[in-house]
Amino acid sequence: MCDPFREPVSLSDVDPEWSRQYAEQAARIAGVLGTLAPTIEHIGSTSVPLRGKPIIDIQVAVEEASLARAIVALEELGYRHHGQGAVPGREYLTSRPVQGPSVNVHVFARHSSLLGDNRIIRDYLRAHPDAAREYVRSKEQALEQGHTDLRAYSHAKAQRGEAIREAADQWAHDAHDVLDTLR
Numbered sequence: 001m002c003d004p005f006r007e008p009v010s011l012s013d014v015d016p017e018w019s020r021q022y023a024e025q026a027a028r029i030a031g032v033l034g035t036l037a038p039t040i041e042h043i044g045s046t047s048v049p050l051r052g053k054p055i056i057d058i059q060v061a062v063e064e065a066s067l068a069r070a071i072v073a074l075e076e077l078g079y080r081h082h083g084q085g086a087v088p089g090r091e092y093l094t095s096r097p098v099q100g101p102s103v104n105v106h107v108f109a110r111h112s113s114l115l116g117d118n119r120i121i122r123d124y125l126r127a128h129p130d131a132a133r134e135y136v137r138s139k140e141q142a143l144e145q146g147h148t149d150l151r152a153y154s155h156a157k158a159q160r161g162e163a164i165r166e167a168a169d170q171w172a173h174d175a176h177d178v179l180d181t182l183r
Contacts (some may be wrong), residue, residue, distance in 0.1 A: 005082075005085065005086075005149075005150050005151040006149045006150065006151060007096075007149065007150050008148055008149060008150075009053055009143065009147075009148055009149060009150055009153040010053070010054075010143075011051055011052055011053065011139055011140065011143065012051065012052070012053070012054035013051050014049045014050065014051060015046075015049075015054065017101075018046040018047075018049055018054075018056060018101075019042070019049075021046075021056050021100075021101040021103075022042040022046065022047070022056050022058065025056055025058060025101070025103050026040045026042070026058060028077060029058065029060060029074065029077070029105070032073040032074070032076065032077055033060065033062065033070055033073055033074075036062045036063070036066045036069060036070055036073075037062070037063075038060050038061060038062050038070070039060070039061040039062075039110070039115075040058060040059075040060050041058070041059050041060075041115075041118075041119065042056070042057070042058060042122075043057045043058070043059045043106070043118040043119070043121075043122050044056075044057030044104070044118075044122070045057075047122050048122060048125045048126055048132060050125065050132055050135065050136050051136045051139070051140075052136070052139060054101075054102065055101070055102040055103065055104055056101050056102070056103045056104070057103075057104045057106065058103060058104070058105050058106070059105075059106045059107075059108060059115060059118055060074075060105060060106070060107045060108070061107075061108050061109070061110045061112070061115050062107065062108075062109070062110060063109065063110055064109035064110070064111070067091060067107060067109060070091075070107055071091055071093070071107060074093050074105060074107070075093070077095075078095055078097070079093035079094060079095045079103070079105055080093060080094050080095070081093050082094065087106075087114070089108060089109065089112050089114055090106050090107070090108055090112075090114060091106070091107040091108075092104065092105075092106060092107075093105040093106075093107065106118075117165065117169075120165075120168045120169060120171075120172045121164060121165055121168045123168075123172075124164070124167065124168035124171050124172070125164070125168075127171070128167075128171075131164060131167060134160065134164075135157075135160060135161070135164055138156075138157045138160035138161075139153075139157055141156075141157075142156035142157045
């Protein structure tokens, strides 16, 4: 794969194996990053789970001073590092084995706000099936409109993704307010 942002996109129905595949990859990652005390989480469509790209997305948080060591360790596991991939503050790695799941690893400094954004979106889509269905529909429409490589596909669904992020932020804010009231 020369340009990971030009790889072809296809959608897959929900696969009950995704959670097991995540757990296996997370255990491998924890094994090599253990001394860095990483936080490892399943994110993206396979974590909700939703119809989507059959790629396990994993976010990893380490101390900022440990980012370079984490990347080297992940490369030793077979992940390819692609820099920040147009997302400042994120180090992007991929694995596309012939056998086994395709995996994207998103590495962040522990203080990054992007970690919380990814969690909130995942949890919002889990809690709001109508929003999840709309998001899946935006993915399907992107492909129907001919946006079949990752860069074009991501761009085509960006507006819907931003609307979901805003709704998820409001949902999280409202939930926080309710918890404050209960205290």
